[in-house]
Amino acid sequence: MFYREAGQFKTSYKADQAIFTITQDRFFIGLFLIVAFVVVPFFINDYWANAILIHFLVYALAALGLNILTGYCGQVSLGTGGFMAVGAYASYKLVTSFPEMNFIVAILLSGGITALVGVVFGLPSLRIKGFYLAVATLAAQFFLVWLFNKVGWFFNYSPTGMIVSPPREIFGFLVTGPEASPVVRYLFCLSFVTVFALAAKNIVRGRVGRSWMAIRDMDIAAELIGIRPLEAKLTAFAVSSFYIGVAGALYFNVWLGTAEPTEAFDINQSFFVLFIVIIGGLGSIMGSFMGAAFMVLIPITLKTIMVDGMGFAVGAAKHAEVMLLGTLIIFFLIVEPHGLARLWQILKEKLRKWPFPY
Amino acid sequence: MRLKLLTKALAVAAVAMPLTAAVADAYELVIPATVYRTGPYAPNGIPFANGYGDYYKMLNERDGGIEGVKIKYLECETAYNTKQGVECYENTKATPPSGALAYQPLSTGITYQLIPKATEDKIPVFSMGYGRTSAANGKVFPYIFNFPATYWDQASVFVKYIGEKEGGMDKLKGKKIALVYHNSAYGKEPIRTLEELSKKHGFELQLLAVDHPGQEQKATWLQVRRERPDWVLMWGWGVMNQVAVKEAASIRFPMDHFIGVWWSGSENDVLPAGASANGYLSGAFHAAGDNYRAHDDIKKFVYDKGMGGGDRDRIGEVLYNRGLVAAMWTSEAIRTAMRIHNTKEPTSEQVRDGFEALNVDAKRLAVLGLEGFTYPVKISCENHQGPGKVALQQWDAKAKKWSFVSDFYEPDHDVVNALIAEDSANFAKENNITPRTCN
Numbered sequence: 107m108f109y110r111e112a113g114q115f116k117t118s119y120k121a122d123q124a125i126f127t128i129t130q131d132r133f134f135i136g137l138f139l140i141v142a143f144v145v146v147p148f149f150i151n152d153y154w155a156n157a158i159l160i161h162f163l164v165y166a167l168a169a170l171g172l173n174i175l176t177g178y179c180g181q182v183s184l185g186t187g188g189f190m191a192v193g194a195y196a197s198y199k200l201v202t203s204f205p206e207m208n209f210i211v212a213i214l215l216s217g218g219i220t221a222l223v224g225v226v227f228g229l230p231s232l233r234i235k236g237f238y239l240a241v242a243t244l245a246a247q248f249f250l251v252w253l254f255n256k257v258g259w260f261f262n263y264s265p266t267g268m269i270v271s272p273p274r275e276i277f278g279f280l281v282t283g284p285e286a287s288p289v290v291r292y293l294f295c296l297s298f299v300t301v302f303a304l305a306a307k308n309i310v311r312g313r314v315g316r317s318w319m320a321i322r323d324m325d326i327a328a329e330l331i332g333i334r335p336l337e338a339k340l341t342a343f344a345v346s347s348f349y350i351g352v353a354g355a356l357y358f359n360v361w362l363g364t365a366e367p368t369e370a371f372d373i374n375q376s377f378f379v380l381f382i383v384i385i386g387g388l389g390s391i392m393g394s395f396m397g398a399a400f401m402v403l404i405p406i407t408l409k410t411i412m413v414d415g416m417g418f419a420v421g422a423a424k425h426a427e428v429m430l431l432g433t434l435i436i437f438f439l440i441v442e443p444h445g446l447a448r449l450w451q452i453l454k455e456k457l458r459k460w461p462f463p464y
Numbered sequence: 465m466r467l468k469l470l471t472k473a474l475a476v477a478a479v480a481m482p483l484t485a486a487v488a489d490a491y492e493l494v495i496p497a498t499v500y501r502t503g504p505y506a507p508n509g510i511p512f513a514n515g516y517g518d519y520y521k522m523l524n525e526r527d528g529g530i531e532g533v534k535i536k537y538l539e540c541e542t543a544y545n546t547k548q549g550v551e552c553y554e555n556t557k558a559t560p561p562s563g564a565l566a567y568q569p570l571s572t573g574i575t576y577q578l579i580p581k582a583t584e585d586k587i588p589v590f591s592m593g594y595g596r597t598s599a600a601n602g603k604v605f606p607y608i609f610n611f612p613a614t615y616w617d618q619a620s621v622f623v624k625y626i627g628e629k630e631g632g633m634d635k636l637k638g639k640k641i642a643l644v645y646h647n648s649a650y651g652k653e654p655i656r657t658l659e660e661l662s663k664k665h666g667f668e669l670q671l672l673a674v675d676h677p678g679q680e681q682k683a684t685w686l687q688v689r690r691e692r693p694d695w696v697l698m699w700g701w702g703v704m705n706q707v708a709v710k711e712a713a714s715i716r717f718p719m720d721h722f723i724g725v726w727w728s729g730s731e732n733d734v735l736p737a738g739a740s741a742n743g744y745l746s747g748a749f750h751a752a753g754d755n756y757r758a759h760d761d762i763k764k765f766v767y768d769k770g771m772g773g774g775d776r777d778r779i780g781e782v783l784y785n786r787g788l789v790a791a792m793w794t795s796e797a798i799r800t801a802m803r804i805h806n807t808k809e810p811t812s813e814q815v816r817d818g819f820e821a822l823n824v825d826a827k828r829l830a831v832l833g834l835e836g837f838t839y840p841v842k843i844s845c846e847n848h849q850g851p852g853k854v855a856l857q858q859w860d861a862k863a864k865k866w867s868f869v870s871d872f873y874e875p876d877h878d879v880v881n882a883l884i885a886e887d888s889a890n891f892a893k894e895n896n897i898t899p900r901t902c903n
Contacts, residue, residue, distance in 0.1 A: 152554050152557075152585075153554040153555060153558075156550055156551075156554045157550065157551040157554045157555060161547070161551075202894070255647065264890075265652065265653070265655065265656045265883075265887060266572075266596075266649035266650075266652045266653055267648075267649055267652050268576050268649045270576075270580075270891075270894065270895070272894050272895060272896075273895060273896060283580065283895065284580035284581050284583060284584035285584060362546070362547070362550070362577065363577070363580060363581075364576045364577055364579075364580075366546075366573055366576070366648055366649045368647060368648050368675070368676055369545075369546055369573050369648065369676070370546065372676070406551065409541075413540075413541075419501075419539075420499065420501060420539045420540060420541040421499075421501030421502055421506075421510075421541060423541065424501070424502040424541040424543060425502060428502075
């Protein structure tokens with residue numbers, strides 16, 4: 107009924123392997139992208155950009171990165187905050203040392219540097235698994251934040267250790283600094299996230315992604331059929347860290363503009379991104395977006411309803427918000443342990459069969 | 465089921481919206497407060513928020529606002545978290561009818577966030593005695609104010625006080641001073657100044673960082689015990705303060721050689737340590753206690769009507785008074801803006817001019833019912849840090865009272881101003897800012 111698939115035949119391998127095999131899906135995704143790229147910029151203001159949309163995009167990108175590592179390759183990581191810090195500080199050093207450098211190149215290079223760091227901290231994963239690996243990545247988190255807080259060179263010896271993103275332009279439009287318009291900053295982040303999400307989708311559908319999933323599902327069997335764990339795990343760490351590094355660079359440069367390592371990249375960041383991935387759905391690109399939307403938008407929505415709508419006192423509203431968010435997380439995970447993405451999948455299956463139950 | 469709930473909530477919100485968005489037919493002065501009544505720093509955030517809000521409520525009840533124009537005071541919860549601070553700022557900055565007139569972030573992190581944003585939006589940020597010290601240079605930071613004194617002023621005053629106690633600045637040679645600091649931008653603020661002063665006076669400086677939130681300080685105080693510094697200075701906030709005071713007591717460090725910054729000198733910080741905190745010192749720029757006329761008015765006009773932000777018996781605590789004095793200077797700046805622009809409907813830009821023309825002298829303080837509560841403050845276009853004077857207050861554990869033990873010291877302007885000039889010049893260079901001219 108909702109999905110009329112009658113008459114949609116696939117007559118080529120290409121069509122059979124498309125990301126969206128159903129015409130309706132392609133149509134909706136296309137429409138969604140058009141709205142995001144063309145319609146939203148007409149209505150966006152500072153509040154929507156700074157508090158909601160860029161906030162959401164940055165975390166969606168970080169969640170994509172963590173999902174590649176934890177969801178697709180099964181390597182639990184608690185070092186996300188630290189790797190975001192690497193991306194942020196790398197971009198800071200690059201743009202302040204080479205003012206002429208194109209800003210997009212600087213961001214991609216920051217991702218590259220983070221990928222290298224990620225590989226180094228990924229080395230223990232060849233020997234240890236699960237919880238033990240989580241603790242090793244936890245060490246990365248604490249070490250990296252400590253490093254950026256301690257060594258003056260990273261923050262250009264500013265007296266407080268704060269880093270401030272200098273104004274930079276792309277094609278004559280300011281993307282960082284206070285004068286950058288919300289439209290430009292939003293489109294900049296959106297373009298990055300769109301391209302990276304598409305890339306991630308294709309990586310995980312290809313040879314590399316399959317080798318990750320094989321390692322995740324049963325590493326001994328994967329090794330027996332000829333997948334090299336070293337290669338698979340380290341590429342997962344590299345690609346994942348690259349994404350997280352870019353997310354960190356955007357987080358610092360485009361969204362916040364200033365950062366203080368002990369607060370902006372602390373352990374709570376790592377947990378937050380991990381929660382996004384768990385709620386959204388491990389091993390799902392769509393899930394990264396859904397989880398990010400859930401974790402970013404629900405608190406703000408709850409706050410708006412309680413404070414502006416019902417006139418609660420702000421402190422009480424905050425406490426209620428934390429409790430409600432926790433309740434919602436538990437509720438959703440009980441309803442569907444595989445996350446929101448799986449819920450969506452089930453819904454879609456039902457819609458395709460509706461009104462017939464089978 | 466879930467959808468139903470959501471629609472219900474939205475329906476409630478929709479119904480309630482018009483009720484809360486009170487009929488705004490008269491002009492109101494919007495003063496948002498980014499407060500933190502939750503989170504790790506709530507014990508300090510709550511009294512400040514209460515004092516800040518109560519003063520405005522009192523003005524509304526007693527005088528019908530500022531010069532007869534009502535104040536629209538709205539709180540937004542940040543939990544001392546930078547990202548939520550940004551959300552709050554964006555959410556409240558355009559509140560009708562006047563738009564936000566001034567911000568008081570009460571967090572170094574959020575202040576750093578707002579410096580470029582608020583400057584762009586032309587809204588003054590009043591980071592009272594915290595935030596970015598070099599914002600004292602009004603030529604580079606036209607919208608940021610950090611009077612009555614900065615951390616660097618305070619650091620230099622502490623050194624002065626120590627010199628005095630040791631019997632002269634020349635006696636500082638060879639002395640050991642430790643700085644126990646919150647390992648964040650806030651705690652690092654005084655380091656450079658203290659380093660300069662250690663070069664100048666020849667004392668040895670020892671740096672001891674304490675990581676957020678500051679519960680764990682055993683190692684720090686073991687180091688103090690081993691190194692035996694003559695004096696310990698502290699830049700702490702929240703739970704870190706009380707832990708430090710307790711730890712200092714447990715290693716029997718003499719409390720009258722232990723000085724906290726003015727964010728480490730409230731009742732919350734010393735009461736948990738009980739009698740052993742007796743004699744602990746901290747910086748201050750206003751008095752403690754509730755024996756001023758303004759406090760009586762707050763009790764009469766706000767608490768008697770059941771509109772108070774907190775408990776009646778906590779009025780007059782150090783941080784409550786700090787919130788009150790912040791509200792007092794902010795409202796005086798708005799009043800000044802109304803006067804110089806000859807309008808009853810000031811914009812945030814005009815309030816900035818009001819801050820720059822602010823002159824709250826002893827006479828004005830007396831009129832406000834705060835005689836002797838703090839020292840006279842006069843701000844100008846280039847000087848956003850005010851006089852920079854700091855006094856020391858001491859805790860009397862028996863009487864459970866803070867009281868002044870020194871006069872207001874002048875800081876070492878030579879050292880501090882040179883550092884401010886250097887840091888603000890760096891900021892201007894990094895962000896392509898041309899310092900404006902003040903005439």
